[in-house]
Amino acid sequence: MRTEILAIGTELLTTDRVDTNSVWLAQRLADLGLAFHRKTCLGDDPEDLRRAFGEALERSELIITSGGLGPTFDDLTKEIWAEHLGVPLLEDGQVRKDIEGFFLGRGRPMPPRNLKQALVPKGARVLRNPVGTAPGLLWADPPGHEGSTVVMLPGVPREFKSLWETQVEPWLKARTHRPTHTLRLLVAGVGESLLEQRTEAIRQQHGHLDWTILASLGQVELVARHPDPLLLEAAAQDLVPILGADLVVRGPGTVASRVLDLLAARNETLALAESMTGGRIGALLTEIPGASRSFVGGAVVYSPEAKLRLAALPPAVLASHGTVSEATALALAEGIRDRLGSTWGLAVVGNAGPGEDPGGSAPVGTAWMAVAGPEGASAHPNVFPGHRADVQSRTSLLALDALRRRLEAASGC
Structure with missing residues (x-):
């Protein structure tokens, strides 16, 4: 089944927005034994949409659009589809009730413009949207194109994913004879x-x-x-x-989820002392449901004073070794472990750039990661390339990976 996606929205052609829906959808399609033959990103210009829709119908059997289903003047996806296929737009009573109920449940007046979202091309099936006001649409065998299917989904990622998982994917599974x-x-x-x-x-x-x-x-x-x-x-x-x-x-999972699984299996806990990563490690852990079983908490010890007060860094270590050093990382890991009473302590110090380290001689990209546990503490240096955000992301992930390796070794994995 030749499949393509059209990501619609002028904002996607700027530096302010990135099309993440098609990346996510590629994996979901692969699990069905399908793959994109083409991905297109285009703005809201009506003429561009007309041309793109017509070309897509000529070459693909499954056409998915993302975006352009909102209530504003530049949301034209279903209007252009209806025009191109020669069918009227009709108000769907249930969709109207859903939209009115959405605003009523939030205690907000409904702008009349939102009723535009209740208009549905004749022949298309409505995909009710429980997390937004824009319903999706599934149009099998549109006029003059029997054997083709057009799926229109909202561009908001949480709405796009919800409608795909609960309504479009089950429909496709019933028609895919060889799952992958x-x-x-x-x-x-x-x-x-x-x-x-x-x-x-x-x-x-x-x-x-x-x-x-x-x-x-x-x-x-x-x-x-x-x-x-x-x-x-x-x-x-x-x-x-x-x-x-x-x-x-x-299978599914991340470095963070693996760390949490190992900690839970051992009935152990973790505390963090983050300097250069600024809380990113904690964010990786807490985005996983159930993290509180093993993750006690932590401190963003960004300044020298925070290191001394929040993670019990001995002043002599700071004076002798500076903010970015093996000794400082080890002391922070031990200090946060003792301060929060956890089984394990993980600490990170470094210099993400762009300038040199004012508290020492660490080059840009330097990171020290320390793990403290029941059998003692160890630290590992790294120098990462890339911009500031890249260095922080690499450090966060590989600090967790250093802990994962310690936990697996302790567990005999």
Whole structure:
């Protein structure tokens, strides 16, 4: 089934917004044995929309649009589709009630303009939206294009995902005769090229699988897809020993979720002392439901004074070694562990740039990560390339990975 997505919105052509919906949807389609043949990002210009919709109908069987379903003058997705296919827009009574109820439930008056969202092209099926005012639309066999399907979804990511998962995907599953299974192996602390080299022989041995390597800051995903799950399992059995301690998780999950699972299994807890990362490690942990079972809390010890007062850094260590050093990282990990009474303490200090470290001689990109636990403390230095945000993201992930490795070693994994 030739599939494409049209991401609509002039804001997507600027630096202010990024189309994340199509990236997320690519994985969902892969699980159905489908893949994008084309992705297009275009603005709200009516003539551009007319041309793009017509071309999409000529080359694709499944056309998904994201955006342009709002109440404002520049939201024209369904209007242009209806015009192109020669059908009227009709008000849907249930959608009108849903929109009125949305505003009533929030104690806000409904702008009359929002009733525009209750208009539906004749022949399209409404996808009721429980988290917003813009319903989605599923249009199978539109006039003159039997065998094609047009799916219109709101551009707001939470609404896009909700409607896809609860209404569009089940509809597609019933029409997909050969679902595809996925093997995902998440690896940390290994670069993309090195991972490719280490796994090359196994991937060639299992060349009948569809392989992908997806790299991001500090981690790499090795993904294989095939309709037969037994073939994926055979590949996994060959790969896991090769990946060794670099393998974070098989299947869904993150470095942070793996850390929390290990802590929960051991009935242990964690506290953080973050300097250069500014709370990013805590954010990675607390975005996971149930993190409070193991994550006690932490402190953003950004200034020297905060390090002394919040994480019990001895003044002599600061005076002798500065803010970015092995000794300071170790003392912070031990200090926050003692201060909050946790089993483990994780601390990060560094210089994310762009300028030199005013409290020492650490070059831009320097990071010290320290883990303190029942068997003592250890620290690891790194120097990361990239801009400030990249350095902070890499440090956050690899600090958690250092803790993961300690926990797995202690657990005999």
